[in-house]
Amino acid sequence: MTPSVVVFDIGGVLVDWQPHLAWLDEMGSRAMVDAFMRRIDFPALNLRADGGETFADLAAELTEAEDACRLSGYVAHYPKTVRTRIEGTWDILDRLRAQGTPVHAITNWSAETWPKGLEAQPRLAEVFGTTIVSGQEKTLKPGPRIFELLCERAGVAPEDCLFIDDAAHNAEGARAAGMDAHHFTTAQALHKALTERGLL
Known part of the structure; x- marks a missing residue:
């Protein structure tokens, strides 16, 4: 048919969609953003958020406080990415x-x-x-x-x-x-x- x-x-x-743009202004270089995203396995976390989990809950799982703070701020900076x-x-x-x-x-x-x-x-x-x-x-x-x-x-x-x-x-x-x-x-x-x- x-x-x-x-x-x-x-x-x-x-x-x-360019998720690195959420953190580029703060971190100053694409290389630093990419390293952060690799370190936290951002694609896997983002997929979990796409499935209904919150970024605050996902950030709470991270062991490094600075990484957790960055991820929890993702929603506020999201418009930059799209x-x-x-x-x-x-x-x-x-x-x-x-x-x-x-x-x-x-x-x-x-x-x-x-x-x-x-x-x-x-x-x-x-x-x-x-x-x-x-x-x-x-x-x-x-x-x-x-x-x-x-x-x-x-x-x-x-x-x-x-x-x-x-x-x-x-x-x-x-x-x-x-x-x-x-x-x-x-x-x-x-x-x-x-x-x-x-x-x-």
């Missing part, structure tokens, strides 16, 4: 909306930082019919439940949906849940994928 609904991931597809839009994808999104194609979003994003992201990128609150935020739901991509939630709330069937994500394993998760999926690399490749499916 040809999809008629487009479901976007956000970070890495519509917004260029200032840049991926313009080519926004152009595609706006075109889909203009032609009446239903567009929704599923994002692995902390419940704490999501409002801060909307401060930096207010259009994210306006452009989607339904948005599923993992931290609010306490369920992550690529697991099936988050895709089921989108379908339930948007009133669509999985086979009607094309899901777009910059992480290949999330695209695979969408396929396992019954959706078509496109692994996002560039806006040009996305345009081609949508055109091939008759969506543009």
